[in-house]
Amino acid sequence: MQDMRTTFTHFIIEEQRRVKGSGVFTSLLHEVITACKIISSQVGRGALVGTHGNLETENVQGETQKILDVISNEVFLKENQMSGNFAAMASEEMEDVYQIPSQYPKGNYLLVFDPLDGSSNVGVNVSVGTIFSILRCPEGVTEPTAEDFLQPGTQQVCAGYALYGSSTTLVLTTGRGVNGFTLDRNIGSFVLTHPNMRVPEETAEYAINSSRTRFWEPAIKRYVDEVQQGAEGPNGKNYTLRWIASMVADVHRILSRGGVFMYPMDSDNKDKGGKLRLLYEANPMSFLIEQAGGMAITGRQRIMEVQPTGLHQRISVILGSKNDIEKILRYHQEADEAAKAK
Secondary structure, eight states: OOOOOOBHHHHHHHHHHHTTOOSHHHHHHHHHHHHHHHHHHHHHHHHHHTOSSEEEEEOTTSOEEEHHHHHHHHHHHHHHHSSSOEEEEEETTOSSOEEOOTTSOOOSEEEEEEEEETGGGGGGTOOEEEEEEEEEOOTTOSSOOHHHHOOOGGGOSEEEEEEESSSEEEEEESSSOOEEEEEETTTTEEEEEEOSOOOOSSOSEEEEOGGGGGGOOHHHHHHHHHHHTGGGSTTOSOOEEOOOSOHHHHHHHHHHHOOEEEEOOOTTTGGGTOSEEIIIIIHHHHHHHHHTTOEEESSSSBGGGOOOOSTTOEEOEEEEOHHHHHHHHHHHHHHHHHHHHO
């Protein structure tokens, strides 16, 4: 019997026809997906080919680079610079904008990405991933600068991630819902396996690095204290703590079965604005979560409405099931009002 599964190629062609597009976006996404396939292979072979170690270099964030960080970054640049779809790219691993080499044509889109999110987990075989976001290049700009990338998340035209775990999964939104694909290595293609992903409005799971409790703001402490009280607390149910320390893996769990992910601004990282990066971590994940029916906030406002001020700007990230995120937002508002009243 013929296999009637929907491949990523067929899915994107149908989407392109539905919106009467030119086909450029289909080509663009294929380059991104090819890069993710190559990185998946590199991650899977890591210990066999000696790429699980550290380098003696740091990225722009001041973080020690893994060998796979650099390899993944180079793969993304190489696979996406020749197609003529992008005008420039920006990455967690590079301080400034990457200009498309002069021998290649330039397109109308900008690509921002975290080539290997959670790479500190590579050596212990925990899931890692790639996060990407696609923006339109401002009209008339032929040599994009960092300023051209500083668009709020509401301006994204596409966002997604690839998760390299027990299987390689691609999750994508173009603003028309969220769909998940699994890499079938027998045919070398991603296949639609999780259509129309939705985040349940209610949750009984939360993810936060509890070792940072002493730094949390009152609103976060209040929320976590209530869920830890379980069925005897104000929520009337037991919660389970889940923390992988790989944003891709934590967000994928929420898209699959609900929950709340929190890496809030606290007294320790306040001067930096938070921990996670706005353009290539918070915004694409917020786009996905919102398209799946969830919410994504800094604690005090919608993440995708934040106006970026720098390529590597950090921000507080709280996202997941709608009812709990609304509660956390309210707790921040009440805490701020109480502080003002003092």
